[in-house]
Amino acid sequence: MENKNISQIVLERIKGEGIKPISKKVFNIKRVLFWLAVAFSLVISALAFSLILSALFNNDWDLYGKFGFSFILKTLPYFWLVSLLVFIILGEFYYRKTSLGYRRNLSIILGFYLLYTIIFGIMFYFVGIGNFIEQSLLDNAPSYSNYILNRHEVWLHPEEGLLSGEIVLLGDNELELIDTNGSVWVINTEEAFTNGDVKLEVGEKIKILGDKVEENIFNAEEIRPWVGIGMNSKRKALNITPVIQ
Amino acid sequence: MIDHSLCGDKTDNELVGMSLKEPDHFLCLSKRYEDKLLRYILRISKFSREDAEDVLQDVFIKTYYNLNGFDKDLQFSSWVYRIAHNETVSAIRKKVVRPTIALEVEDLERFGDAFDMTKDIDNSFDRKYIDEALSKLDEKYREVLVLRFLDEKDYIEIADILKKPVSTIGNLILRGKKIFKEEYEKLVISK
Numbered sequence: 001m002e003n004k005n006i007s008q009i010v011l012e013r014i015k016g017e018g019i020k021p022i023s024k025k026v027f028n029i030k031r032v033l034f035w036l037a038v039a040f041s042l043v044i045s046a047l048a049f050s051l052i053l054s055a056l057f058n059n060d061w062d063l064y065g066k067f068g069f070s071f072i073l074k075t076l077p078y079f080w081l082v083s084l085l086v087f088i089i090l091g092e093f094y095y096r097k098t099s100l101g102y103r104r105n106l107s108i109i110l111g112f113y114l115l116y117t118i119i120f121g122i123m124f125y126f127v128g129i130g131n132f133i134e135q136s137l138l139d140n141a142p143s144y145s146n147y148i149l150n151r152h153e154v155w156l157h158p159e160e161g162l163l164s165g166e167i168v169l170l171g172d173n174e175l176e177l178i179d180t181n182g183s184v185w186v187i188n189t190e191e192a193f194t195n196g197d198v199k200l201e202v203g204e205k206i207k208i209l210g211d212k213v214e215e216n217i218f219n220a221e222e223i224r225p226w227v228g229i230g231m232n233s234k235r236k237a238l239n240i241t242p243v244i245q
Numbered sequence: 246m247i248d249h250s251l252c253g254d255k256t257d258n259e260l261v262g263m264s265l266k267e268p269d270h271f272l273c274l275s276k277r278y279e280d281k282l283l284r285y286i287l288r289i290s291k292f293s294r295e296d297a298e299d300v301l302q303d304v305f306i307k308t309y310y311n312l313n314g315f316d317k318d319l320q321f322s323s324w325v326y327r328i329a330h331n332e333t334v335s336a337i338r339k340k341v342v343r344p345t346i347a348l349e350v351e352d353l354e355r356f357g358d359a360f361d362m363t364k365d366i367d368n369s370f371d372r373k374y375i376d377e378a379l380s381k382l383d384e385k386y387r388e389v390l391v392l393r394f395l396d397e398k399d400y401i402e403i404a405d406i407l408k409k410p411v412s413t414i415g416n417l418i419l420r421g422k423k424i425f426k427e428e429y430e431k432l433v434i435s436k
Contacts, residue, residue, distance in 0.1 A: 006283070006298055007275035010305040014268050019310060021265060027314040099316045102408040103401075 034097045041091035042116055048084040049121025050130030052077050058134075058227050060207075063154065063162075074153040088113055138205075138226065156180060158212040163187075164226070166205050177206065185216050192220035199225070252277075257321035265312055275305045278322070281396070282329045288391050290333050292340075300336045304329045323405035326398070330388070330406055378428035386421030393418055 013019065055077035064071050091113050095101045101109075124130050137144040155164035156179060165179035173190040187208060198206060205226035211219045252260060252273030260277075263270035282304060286297045308328050315324055379387055392398045392406060400418075404411045 006279050006301055007272050007305070010275055010302055010309070011268065011272045013302070013306060014271065014309055019306065021310060021312040022314065024313040027311075100318055103404055103410055105410045105412055 031099060034094050037094040038091055038098065041087045041094060042113070042120065045084055045087040045091060045113070045117040046120035046124055047129065047133065048080045048087065049117050050124035051080045051134055052084065053121065053125045054130040054134045055080065060154070060224065066160075067154070071154065084117070088117065134227070155207050158185075158218060161209055161211055161221075162207070163210070163212075163218050164205070164207040167200065167202050170200060170202060175200070177208075183216060185218050188213070188217070188219045189223070192223055194223050196225045196227075198223050258317060261312060261315055261321060264309070268309070271305075271309050271312075274321075275308075278325055279305075282325065285326065285329055285391070285396055286333050288395055289330070289388060290337050292336070296336075296340075300332055301329070303336075304332045307332060319405050320402060323398075323402045326392075326396070326402075326406040327408065374429055374432040378425055378432055381428050382421060382424060385417060386424060389414060389417045390421045390425060 055075075059075050067074070088110070092106070092109050095104075095109055095113070121130075155162050157163075163177075163179065163185060165177035165185065167175055167177050168184065169176040173188065175187050175189060176184055177187060178184050187210075192208075192210070194200075198204075200206070200223070207224040207226060208218065208220045209222040209224070211221070213219050252270070255263070255273065257274065257277070260270055260274045264274060279301065283297055283301050286292065286300050286304075287294070290297065290300075292300065304325070308325055311328075315321065379390065382390070388407065389403055392403045393400075398406065400411050400414050403409075403414045407414070409417075
């Protein structure tokens, strides 16, 4: 093969057109950005996993008997499961863009990614980051508990003895709450117990097990905190300090 | 002016460093690879020699332009082949030409040895069938077979050139060989 001129032509073009190599900084920044994207995806996946654990551990599992398998379908944390999936895919995508990331098999990358997600997710959960984020979302994003955790799916069925909402008034042996549909209920608490860490204060969200007596009147048997009680069902006598607004 | 006779004993990585300081040294690198890359471009495209030389020029310009991005964890050879592969594929798409193989006689011998059919390839009919059988393969099989058996790259180098996992390369070669043999035999039987 005779192509002795090509290299010379290329050199002349480089010199003639003033072609300069792209700065090393550009490549270094690109490399760092891809690794940051991998790390960011991993952190978000781990957070999503810790929130899934939070949602599972805080679910009202004692109601499984009442609803059966549909209880699991209704209360699965779909939002966090989808987030987990999305960030696992993103993490894998960005890892492949790192310098030698393409050399590894998809199954190996996903295996390690899942392993790290589970390890960091469990750490985040036990350090309390999962619960902290969940509590912040519950406090600051009203739609989170209803539409992300699907609590309204389970806890807004007064005919089936399940009611939830925000306390608007506390009285002797009764309280008033407003449910997520905006209806105000008078709750008779005379024979009620609490289960879990319930704060009975105006503005607090609670869940109630009991019976619907008539339209917008409900007899409470058990009052629970808005965050579920998990497996730790423990009934206590009710103690309400009346606050009339 | 640089004395290019001094380049011979330099490694690719040393020449990369030297080219970044003085573009004249890039001539040593490009000279070292121009024959191999031109052959490679011709093998994976159906370009005329002139077109292939144009692609090769672009490959070297792109290589020089991205010289700072060369990852020392790779072999320079793999990196420059990757650029040549990408540029050729992109040129093929622009020209809307279905890539076929342009094999030389020594290519056929290597291919014949690799596939244990040397005895069958010493006439022009067989050469035609090998060309045709290779051209019938999916691009993913064709490119690994060319790199493995004609450019004699090892699995890791092929993985680096095509940016695919090493195990995927192994599977593609295994499957590609099988499909190639089937295609070749079909062509021979139908003759």
